[in-house]
Amino acid sequence: MEENLDYYLKQIIAFGTEYGLKVIGAIVVWIVGSWAIRKIVRTSKKLMEKRDYEVSLQKFLIDLISWSLRILLIITLLGTLGIPTTSFAAVLGAAGLAIGLALQGSLANFAGGVLILLFKPFKVGDYITGSGESGTVKEIKIFTTELATPQNRKVIVPNGPLSNSNIINYSANDQIRLDMVVGVSYDDDIKKTKEVLMNVLTSNPKVLKDPAPMVAVTELADSSVNFAVRGWVKNADYWDVHFENTEAIKLALDAAGIEIPYPHSVEIQKEG
Structure with missing residues (x-):
């Protein structure tokens, strides 16, 4: 024992x-x-x-x-x-x-989300175009980014394709250039047209003085002389100025007797 x-x-x-x-x-x-x-x-x-x-x-x-x-x-x-x-x-x-x-797709979206959050090509509140979608960034998540379109539609974009696509960030800079093209008849005076268009730009207080606005002939098209109408604005004023100038240009050209050409239908009568 x-x-x-x-x-x-x-x-x-x-x-x-x-x-x-x-x-x-x-x-x-x-x-x-x-x-x-x-x-x-x-x-x-x-x-x-x-x-x-x-x-x-x-x-x-x-x-x-x-x-x-x-x-x-x-x-x-x-x-x-x-x-x-x-x-x-x-x-x-x-x-x-x-x-x-x-989870290959999910991992790609995760990796894309990490890259977006790490390198910050855009932030919440920016208006961007990427992966075929445009809108204001509402939320950036690990796997997806949420956009709100100008029509206030909610768009969920996977971060994988978004991070691998070309991203245009319209809000990255404080100022943005508004480009418009206006065509007038070949019969109208070029100098007078430039004066009318420039007056529209300088009369709008939301169009910045520096950089200076610009009006120039950009193309001699088939039925019109096309003018590039360019002015710098603040990001927040972009669409307001776009709509205001579009209307103001039409009214100013009408008042000056300058014609904006448009397609005319031609009826061909059969002989006999």
Whole structure:
């Protein structure tokens, strides 16, 4: 009986000696690792706030960093306890590959969202054209961007195609040039027409004086002499000036007796 007791006692001591140190080591690794993760997450958050990252991008990147480090810590703990981690890592890799293949489109949209939030080709409130859609940016998410069209229609654009397309940001600068083309008859005086068109531009208080507005002959078309009418405006005034000048140009040309040519239908009578 005493021999059996001594045997079991020795086994317990041997087991405690072998695995006790591993358990203690694992506890130390867990404490130090958890502290290091919190430190890295806090530092990363401060850096992102300092560089003015979008809130949604900050949250996603912080979660990504935190979970990645936790998984790494768990694998390290298993290794400290003597549990083989090679197969565990292989399973994680295979699962990651399978998920990646199943979510190729979503991952492309995610990557596009990260690029948009990181490099900021546009921000909320900007009027843009991209991926075949135009509108005011209402919200930028990780996978999609929400636009509101001039008709106030809601358009959801996937970030993958959007980030890979040509993006025109009409709101990037404070000023924008309004370009209009006006055609008049070949019988009308060019200098007089230029004066009338320039007067329309300079009479509108929303058309900026600097850069100066410009009127010039741009094309001798089949049935009209075309004038480029250009004036710089503030972004917020673009459409107001567009509509105001379109009406003012028509009224001014009519008052000056200058004709805007239009197609005339010609009836051909059959002889006999």
